Structure formats: C-alpha cells, structure tokens
Amino acid sequence: MRPLPPGRDPRAVLHPAAPGAARLDDAKHVVVVGGGIAGLGAAVVLAERGVDVTLLEACDELGGRVRSWKTDDGSGRTMSRGFHAFFRQYYTLRALLRRVDPTLSHLVPVPDYPLQRADGLTDSFAALPVTPPLNLLAFVLRSPTFPVSALTQVDVASAMELVDCSYPASHERYDGESAQAFLDRLRFPEGARHLALEVFARSFFAHPDDFGAGELVGMFHTYFTGSREGLMFDVPDDDYDTVLWAPLGRYLEERGARVRTAARAESVTPDGDGWLVRVGAEDLRADAVVVATDPRVTRELVAPLPADDDARRDWQRRAQSARNAPPFGVLRVWLDGTVAPEREAFLGTSGYDLLDNVTVLERFEAGAARWTAEHGGSVVELHAYAADPTRDADLAGDGPLGLDTERLRARLMDALHAVYPETRGLGVVHEELLVEDDCGLVGTAPWRERLTVDTPYPGLALAGDGLRVDWPIALMERAATTGVLAANHLLAGWGVRGEDVWTVPLEGIARRIPGRRVR
Template identity: 50%
Template sequence: MTRRDGHPGRDRKAVQHPPEPGHESVPGSTTPPRVVVVGAGIAGLAAATCLAERGVEVRLLEREPHLGGRVGGWRTELADGSTASMNRGFHAFFRQYYNLRALLRRADPHLTGLVSLPDYPLVHSRGYQDTFAGLPRTPPWNALAFVARSPTFGWQDVTRLGKRAALPLAQVSVPEIYEQLDHLDAASFLDRIRFPEAAKHLAFEVFSRSFFADPSHLSAAELATMFHIYFLGSNEGLLFDVASDCFPSALWQPLRRYLQRLGTRVSTATTVRSVRPGDRRRFSVRLDGGEDVDADACVLATDPGGLRRLVAGSPELGDARWRSRVAGLPSAPAFLVSRLWLDRPVRAQRPGFMGTSGFGPLDNISVLERYEHSAAQWAHARGGSVVELHAYALPGSPTVAELRPRMLAELHRLYPETAGATIVDERHELRADCPLFPPDGFDDRPHITTPDPNVVLAGDLVRIDLPVALMERAATTGMQAANALLSNWGTRGHALWSVPDRGRFPVLRQLSAPAPSR
C-alpha cells in the first residue's frame, strides 16, 4: 500500500532517499541517449524502467529465453501431455521490499500479481517448531511476543545472551554494521552472543541460507542487517506475499508490456560477449552471432559469473583495480530446485511454505496449489499436488542423481502421504549463479559506479550502503544505477525507500556505539 503521506507501507519510520534534482526527462534533442542494459533480472528490469520513464532509449538484453533472472519462469510439457509452469524457485515478497513493489506497481498498480501467505512454519528435525503468524509487527513488541511463545527461544535464553555482544543485532546501522561485524562469520557471531542452539537452527540458519550460504561462510554483518530488515528495524512484519501465478504471468509479462509502451526494445535468448569502444557512439556492445549494438552508456546487471565473463571479454572496460575486483567476485555454492507433480494431493493442513532444518539437504517445501493459480488448475484437473523442494548451499560438486533420493526421503519423512504418490513428472534446476557474501568481503564488493561514469553495475552482488537484501537489493541497485546515469544527463532520478537505516531505539544506539579512542 502507499499511504496518503507518501510512505510506501505502514512504517512511518521508513526512510526516503531522494534523488539529485534535475530535468523531468532527458534534455530535449533529436537523439536521446541510448543505454544498453545487460541482464533482465530484477536489477536490469528496474534500471531499464527508471531510464525509459525519463525518456532514455533503452535496449534490454537477456541471455535466458525469459525475464526475471533468478525469479524467472517458463512453461513446460509434462509426461501426461499437460502443460504446466516451472519457476527458478520460491521467492518471498516481503512488505518492506518498497522499491521492488514500486517497480511491480508500474504495470500492476494494485499488486494483483501477489497474494499473501498466512504463515510459514519453521520446523527442526528434533521437533522444534516456530511460527510468525499473529505476532505484533512493531519492534520491540514483535520480539517480545516471539520470545513469549517460542519453544526454541525462551526468557531464560534472553538472560543468557551476551548482552553487549548482542547489541549490534538490535541496533544495526548501515554501512557501519559492516565495520563492526564483517570480519566475523554468522555462525561464530551467534556462538559469541550465546544464541540458543535450537533458535539458531530455526530462525537464523534458515534465514542465512536464503543467501544460499552456510552460516559459517556468511558475513555476520549480512546476518545482522537481515535481522534488522525483517525483524527489529521494521514494523512491516515477517509475513510475506508470493506470486499468485507463475512468475512470467504474475510479474514479468505485465512489466514487459509496460516497458515496450515506453519504447524499450527487449531481447531474450541474447548473449552479450563484450563491451568495447564504439565508432558512432561511446560503446559497441557485441552480441553472440556478431551483431553490434551502439550505446552511449551501459548497465551491467548480470549474475557474478556473467559479470566476470563479460568484463574478461571487454579489456577496455574499467581500470586494473576495478577489473581485479570483478574477477575476484565469489559465487555462492550450488542450490537445487525440484518441482514434483504428484498424482494425489498432500493433506489439506500442509502450509503453502515450510522452512526446514536438520532434514538432510532439504531447506524448505512449497505446496504450490495453495497460492499459484496455474498449479491449482493442474492439481484440480488431475486430483494431485504440485510440490517444490529446495536445497541451498550444497557442498562439493552436487548432482541431481545424488540429491534426488535424499530429497524425496525427507519429503516422505515430513509429509508421509507423499510416499505412496506417483510422480507424474518432475523438473530439477541445479544452479550456482548467486553471489556470496563471505566475512571480510564487504570492502571488495564492486560499487554501482565504475571508473567509467557511463558504465554502472546493478544486482544483488553490488555494494549499496542501504539496509536492503536479496530481491530488494537487486531492485534498489537497479534504480540507483539508473539514477547515476540520469545524473550525468542533468535529469532527475527516482526516489528510493528503505527500512530505517539505523536502529529504532536511541538508548540502545548509545550502548552499542564503539567506545571513543583515547
């Protein structure tokens, strides 16, 4: 929702980050600037939208045959002859994703492409279970209510916490939190503050692995920022929305039509090989197959591997230090998304989404007919269910053949009724294209701006000094990348919003501030 006072949600402490002033559109001329946006994930779509809305000529290029990047989807034909949807995996659209939701509102003002989930339980193999339904939204009452009813984090655990060591969790300030905690990994930090073991597995390991990383390989600053965004820094709550249909139908096809109405040319199944100095314009963008696209500026909004390859193939881009920083970008371990079409339904009480811990490689289970329209149609017509399994941060060199029986065994353990079901068909997406945020990595992350003011980066791999994460980081960096280029042309950018950029409680801020040097 957008409030009458202009706030994008219910939190009156949400922070607006205004753009630099300038013209409402690029200064009038017969030839507006042309920007090539490489990558049509959330970041690339956000950058393309914000540029096109200011009169820039945009060419959007995507390697995959679909839009959305890691939030992409497509249609597939099943063994029984039916047509079904397949996505890259489950994604939660939290209410504090202000910039992402503003992007989607361009084509869907009432966000009809999203639907709320009433709850998402977190279950541990030892029998622990936590839930977020019914909690107050406003800090600190949300934390107090969680402790009051949680079987994994009780009042006795609060008294055992290392109070001063735990203060950064309650008083995150971005980017200062990275100066405090980036040298630590998330697992060590939780040990240091004596966080209870059961709550660590349920609440924090589940959240840290949504970064596709094991807690021992994730910066403690990233975990603390996540806690701030979703729990103690915002009163938007911990419940979230999901796409009401497969991602193309619910999200990206409407946005593509919106972009095309603005004059944007969108090309999928198009690989960019290099960006080099051009003859007629500043850059010549070489595509697979030999076509060259002239551009005045470029937005590089790819995954880490794509950016490394593109920069390696573009020797004139940037300077030696910047190129070295890009070449060293780490990628997170592989993850697996397995979607199963079953010939019988799961039990009616099964939630739409459930996070798991201690169940082998399995990190969560989705029952898609609970919220996705096309899955519900298939399940109703076939009398079955559509179930999706996720496994994150997979060690070594995993294979579907090795993981599949282990994932199925855990599904049957959690939902015994699925053991007797026949799998009508299945699809597996084993990928390793997410960024990794290891300890001591923040200072080495590339910024949105580069040594060339006409080349900018966007995506969740990019450093941005705002409290944003995951899909919201992608959308925000895309908008900020567009703003950087618009500023070059004396044109006003787009306002950004975030949860408060520092802790909500002044007394705790003073306690958590580093002692002055003598």
C-alpha cells in the first residue's frame, strides 16, 4: 500500500530509498562535517540505522545558517542569522523536526506575510485558495500590483513556462539565463515583478541578475503553481536553538552519536580504505565522511584530494567553481517602546533601500515576548539579503567582509522608520548586527555542472543547499533532503535501507490536462 502523503497535497511524490536491511550489521563510523540542517539530516538517518556517528560543528551551537545563540552580555537575549519561513512544502525538514516534536507543536502559523512596496502598494497571500491554478487566479484578481489590464502585456509563452514545468528537465531549460533576464522577457508589471517573483531571488541572498532563472521558476512551481500546500508558512515559537537544534542534538546523543560543537574540521584525507578528519591536533578515523558545509568550506576541504583521473579532475573543477553569495546583514534591535499593534509580525519589503524584511519577534518568539513583558519594548529584526559593497559603493568600508557596518546599520534603521514610522521616536536599548557571506550562490551556470551528494571518492558524500537535486526543492528543504540523500548513498553501499523522501509534484498543472501532448 502506498504511504499517505505527508501533507495535504495528494499529488505529492514519494521517492523511495533503495532496498536493504533495516540496520547495519557491522560497525561503521561516519564523521559528519557541519552541524547545520544538512549535517543534522545525514547524522540522524545514519545514527537511527546503527551507524557510529561523530557530528562536528565549528560554531558553539547547531543549526548552521539557521542557528541562534545567546548574546554575550549575560542578559539572556538571543540573536540569530535572520528570519526563516518553514513552508508546508518542506516535507523532509518537517520529518526531521518530528523526531523531537512529533506534532510540530513548536511551529506556529504566520497569518500573513504581506509584501510592501515603497509606493505603499501591498500584496497579501492570506486566504488564497490552495489549489492551483485557483490560487494564481485569485492572487491576480485581488492584487493591486497586478491589474487585470496588465495581462495583455505579459509574454504568454514565457508565462506558460511557470505552469509547464517537468522535473528534472526544467532545471536545464534555463542554463545560462538569469532570473533578471527571465523577468524581462516575462513582462510582468513592475509591481508584481518585485513582489511576486523578485522576492524569491532575494531570499537566495543574490541579485536577480546573478541568480539562475531555473531556480526562480522552480520556486514558483513549488510554492504557487505546482503544490496544494499553499503559500503560508510556520515559524518556531522560540529561538531556533531552544526548540529545534539543541533537542535534535540530544536526540542524536541518545542514539550513540557524538555531537561536538566548537570543533572545526581542518582537513579530510583518504586513509587506505577509510578517511582521516583532522580536528585541531586530533585525527578522527572514519569509514566514511559527509561534508555538509557551505561552498567555500567545501572547496577548501576537498581541494587537496587527489585528482588522479579524468572523473576526479572534472569533479574538482566543478567543486572549485562553486561560489558564495554576496554578504548579507541582520540587525536585531531591542527598542524602548513597541511597534504599533496593527503592524504585521513579518513584512517583506521592496524598494526600501537595503531592507528586505522586518520581523517583530515578540509576536511569536517566547524569549522575545518575555523581554517585551519585562521591559515594555519591541524586539525587531531587519534583514538585508544582499549587502554587496561591490554593487553599492556606499557600503564599502574596512569592516567585516569589506563593509562599512555603521552605514549598513544606519540605512537599515532609516528603512525601518520609513516602513513603521512610529519606530522613529523609539530608542534602542540594545542591538546586535551580524554580517556573513557563507550562503551558496545558485547562479546561471549549467545545472549539470553543480555537484551532487555522490563524489568520485569512495566513502565521501556531500550535503547542503548548494548541491544539485533533480527535484523542485530549495533552501532549507534542499539542505534537509541532501542530508538524507547523503546518508542514503552511504547506507546503500553497506546494504542498508535509507529514508524515503517526499516532494511536491514534479510536473506543472499544464501537464496534467487530460489528452495534452507533452513536449
């Protein structure tokens, strides 16, 4: 009997793991390098099947690019790397979280996430139908940024590509084309272009002319035209470490895994029929290794590996060509007064200088709510997805990653005051500013050039959201899925069955029309 889909979309697709035994018979040790979502996914699947796992994370907390931590002033306040939306399409990520929260009680729905332009026009995704194409039709009919009269300007052939997807073929359809170029030929009205599509590109920490069109179309399919899970999402009810990653770390330890934070892998070296992973002055011997890091760290770790045949030389070329996205900034401020109650808990923005979204954290995060109750102020987070000094000379400076962090902070605060004017008169009790550039760039290079979980080195697997997966998944879900697939790859070599994976449908609604001939 076919298992029931994990969500409400009956067309969700099951990708079964290769057959094999339920658990490992003989001892195998796997070192997982990286304790983000991808590394946690790999470690959990391996440990559950009897593999001896050592998980190494360079930071003091698990979670990778979705981690949170306590500020160093002893106040109990927390900081994170920015807001993350847990969409209902994230089947693999949600399955991972169910290990420690079976009913996902710590994920609470956000009632809406309006997208607001600087001219005041705002789109909402609340109360839309969840079934394609009714959701798309309803959005167009009620959107102030997409007047029906503008439909005559849209390039029909390009628009049909949004509903005529077929994976994996549709990934390669856009080789060499940027999201910017696709939007140009699509000819959506400017408002809809920014609010309905360009926001997707920015969520990949990339400028639209540096971001692959195939990824943009894939996201549109995943969230809008190809899935019945809807466009709404959930968020954790407290900081990421408290409710997500620390519990998963304990779950791993209960299954015999060693979870080592503040432990940076310095090298990964073949050693006979196994591997050595250097951590400080220590060498860990392993039967296999999963490298679940960002593209820059992955490049550094794999560069010394022998490129002694054509397959390995080609793989090394592709590994070394992977790029990281430009820097991003997250500014969290503790204010001495509250944001107006009618404001949204989460607001996406377009045209407000560097600001891409505003989050009022006490609306859903328990720790922030406690601070608000005690101090009477709001905790507000501002996110600049692409704070790139090479594109914006005003940001160039001698701070981290070549940024003038004072200018970055000032411009984000000015944008907050423009979006939520009542904050202009509020004082800042405390603030934390983070700048990083460790997100992979999903560029315009050919899809087949991207690395996959398997490698030409026996016993070495990769995981992470920068890898190629032939299904329409992205961001946190791609990280979780590649972690599972990396574990499955190693387990299959040992005759052990891995974990099944579910995805949204692989074909667009245009391909489901009875009698239609598919190209």
